[in-house]
Amino acid sequence: MTRPRYDTAQATAGPESADRRSSVVALVVALLAACTAFQLNASMLSPVLVVMGRELHADQITVGLSQTAFYTGTAVFGLFLPRLSDIAGRRRVLLGMMTVMIAGEVLAALAPDMTVLIVARGIQGVTGAVVPICLMILRDEVRDPRRYGTLMGVVTAINGGIAGLDAILGGMLGSTFGFRSVFWLIAVVGVVAVVFCYRGVPESRPSRGVRLDWYGVLFLAGVVLLFQSAVNEMGKGRGADWTLIGALLAGGAVCGAVFWRIEGTVAQPLASPALLKRRATWATVGTTVLTLAGVIAAVNGIAMSIAQDSAAGFDLGADSASLLLLTPYALLGWIVAPFAGRLAPATGYRAILRIGLAGSVAGLVGLAVFGTRSLVFLVGATLLLGVVYAGMANIMLNGLGVVLSPPGNPGFLPGLNSAGFGLGAGLSFAILPAVQVAADVHGQGSRAGYTWALLVGAAIMALALLMSLLIPQPVEAETAD
Structure with missing residues (x-):
């Protein structure tokens, strides 16, 4: 299936131009459907974890392993599937990912116990590469x-949540029909996405004839898996096993050393040492990790806890807190993202990113200083983060992973950056809650604990801003005027 590139600079008036516009619409609808299927896996399950535990007779620690399995899967699969799509075909890999995801949804919906459900969630993690592959397809076709x-901006905005409605719908379905209904719904969305992608996405294989470096994939996946496991263990706070954490980090370092050696010797490496040394690689991924580490738990964890805390917060119910904070946060990101994307080629991807990061620092400081004392400021600072992080910084980080990719290996940086999102989010939930507990002088929740956690988040975000100064300009993706 081949189609002409959707190059608007060469578009002409008349029927040909209309056909191009129709093809672009079909392409974007297909990519949105694929990204929606992935996002529902990430966001619809959180409100039904309690229901899941009740129906499968499992405690919440065991239920939480299902989320860990999914996010670990997204990090591991996200590493190499974008590069595999360069070689085997992006449309083929995208359709394969969605098909495997549907199988994972059916398995989860039929799961008789938590063991099967955890395996199913790991299978669903194959969708971790959906967003970078969709952006690579889009860049191939829209020049x-x-x-x-x-x-x-339109496509990536889905990655921040579907205007906050996904979590609300997940909670309603879980409460009314049980957790299995959520998986059946996602399976249906997955089937729709497969149909749209089959009809609307053209095939492209920029690295046709190249062999995938499976040994490199194995050891790099080992690095991510071991580091992610260490971060997950850190997230247990005072209950963490630091001997295990040290062993996991040491194992990850060994896998990294072996990976570096392999990449310096094989003829067709997953990522040559020269590629790994590029500022476009380590500065972009480093900024992504630091950004996610600073903001994700601040919004989805600390701010929500403040809203619901009856002693040191505002004693809101979980549903009210979500409607007041997370829904408008996601909605604003959804609205702002296309405009940020539109401005990026003229203003500069890095400029939009840095504005978003600087605004995120201000938003986190505002949460720390004023949001712990005033519900109005709590809501206002969270909404600011919806604009500057969800609508700007998040979009630019996804975009930079694609536009800074080297022509000879376009899938590696988006894949590594995708893993950076997962690692950063894990670090956020390991660090900020631990700071909140450590700074809680009364041991039952206090403003001081929340304030210090948010200030640490702001400090990490400031480091992300400094790291972003090292990201090189994506010259080919920006316009002169």
């Missing part, structure tokens, strides 16, 4: 920088 930037 006008401004138009690509706008559509990049």
